[in-house]
Amino acid sequence: MIAKTFSMVIGKAIYFFIIVRNKYFAMEKIYLSDAGPKVSPAIYGFYRWNEVGSETSAEMEKIVNLCLDLGINTFDHADIYGDYGVEELFGDLIAKKSFKREDIVLFTKCGLRTPSTKHPEVRLDHLDTSAKHIIDSVENSLKKLKTDYIDIFLLNHLDPIANLEETASALLKLKTSGKVKNIGITNFSVFEHQLLASYLNIPIVTNHIELNLLNTTALDSGQIDYIKQRYMRPLASAPLAEGRIANGTDALATKVRAKLEKIAPKYNVDIESLAVAWLVKLGALPLIGTKNEQRIRNIVASFSIDLDRQDWYELYQAGK
Numbered sequence: 012m013i014a015k016t017f018s019m020v021i022g023k024a025i026y027f028f029i030i031v032r033n034k035y036f037a038m039e040k041i042y043l044s045d046a047g048p049k050v051s052p053a054i055y056g057f058y059r060w061n062e063v064g065s066e067t068s069a070e071m072e073k074i075v076n077l078c079l080d081l082g083i084n085t086f087d088h089a090d091i092y093g094d095y096g097v098e099e100l101f102g103d104l105i106a107k108k109s110f111k112r113e114d115i116v117l118f119t120k121c122g123l124r125t126p127s128t129k130h131p132e133v134r135l136d137h138l139d140t141s142a143k144h145i146i147d148s149v150e151n152s153l154k155k156l157k158t159d160y161i162d163i164f165l166l167n168h169l170d171p172i173a174n175l176e177e178t179a180s181a182l183l184k185l186k187t188s189g190k191v192k193n194i195g196i197t198n199f200s201v202f203e204h205q206l207l208a209s210y211l212n213i214p215i216v217t218n219h220i221e222l223n224l225l226n227t228t229a230l231d232s233g234q235i236d237y238i239k240q241r242y243m244r245p246l247a248s249a250p251l252a253e254g255r256i257a258n259g260t261d262a263l264a265t266k267v268r269a270k271l272e273k274i275a276p277k278y279n280v281d282i283e284s285l286a287v288a289w290l291v292k293l294g295a296l297p298l299i300g301t302k303n304e305q306r307i308r309n310i311v312a313s314f315s316i317d318l319d320r321q322d323w324y325e326l327y328q329a330g331k
Contacts, residue, residue, distance in 0.1 A: 056087035063096035102157035121148035122167035287313035
């Protein structure tokens with residue numbers, strides 16, 4: 012079977028037309044890997060939602076509606092986000108039926124366990140990708156998200172003491188049941204990725220890795236190369252280095268920001284848009300974590316930038 016490439020157009024394309032700098036451009040849904048599914052080119056993740064309070068529900072609705080208006084229909088969760096509370100809030104939003112479940116793509120994950128009053132049995136941060144924890148976590152996520160299926164379920168890091176045969180069996184069981192449509196991973200090294208894949212007879216469709224102009228480790232470690240070898244698109248978490256690119260005072264942030272400020276006028280864009288355009292040129296999908304509305308818009312604006320090859324390398328050298 013001939014592997015699909017990312018340039019292939021399969022099925023009916025879906026477009027969102029977005030105004031950026033008084034121009035319209037189309038945000039086409041794209042395949043995450045040769046095994047699917049289709050996602051928006053930018054993905055919103057709740058990994059920086061550390062606390063869930065009385066105002067969080069309204070704030071989430073505002074952010075989600077902004078994302079949908081901008082053409083972002085793909086949302087990334089984990090059981091632990093927001094002290095184990097974010098999934099339930101998002102589920103309440105689904106229940107309000109302000110948008111159709113079939114119009115969005117949901118990621119969620121398990122594996123990393125953190126202490127919480129909601130889980131007194133967890134004494135310290137640790138990893139658990141045992142079959143029981145995976146099954147229990149998916150059942151809990153389905154209940155909290157108020158949905159019958161998860162589009163992409165990910166393992167959050169690789170548990171070195173897990174029985175991988177049982178882990179793989181649990182993942183296959185979930186996919187066969189229809190509760191999980193696709194399998195992914197988060198923060199796996201090349202060797203960890205290869206190890207898990209050797210136990211699975213179903214494809215891994217994504218690997219979330221930290222990647223930005225202040226952290227290009229994934230380019231040097233071979234992670235990006237291996238992800239592309241597997242016909243997958245890299246998902247870049249912390250695309251703006253958690254605000255350091257715009258506001259960091261350390262030497263590297265200052266150096267990269269100066270280079271961005273030098274190049275940005277050529278494209279008439281914000282430096283944050285240019286920084287994300289560097290990722291997009293690499294074939295990566297930015298995983299947005301900020302609650303800042305303007306920063307979200309800056310990230311979306313990156314898709315209208317056709318970054319010159321030499322400008323890309325100039326920024327890369329600054330980041331190294």
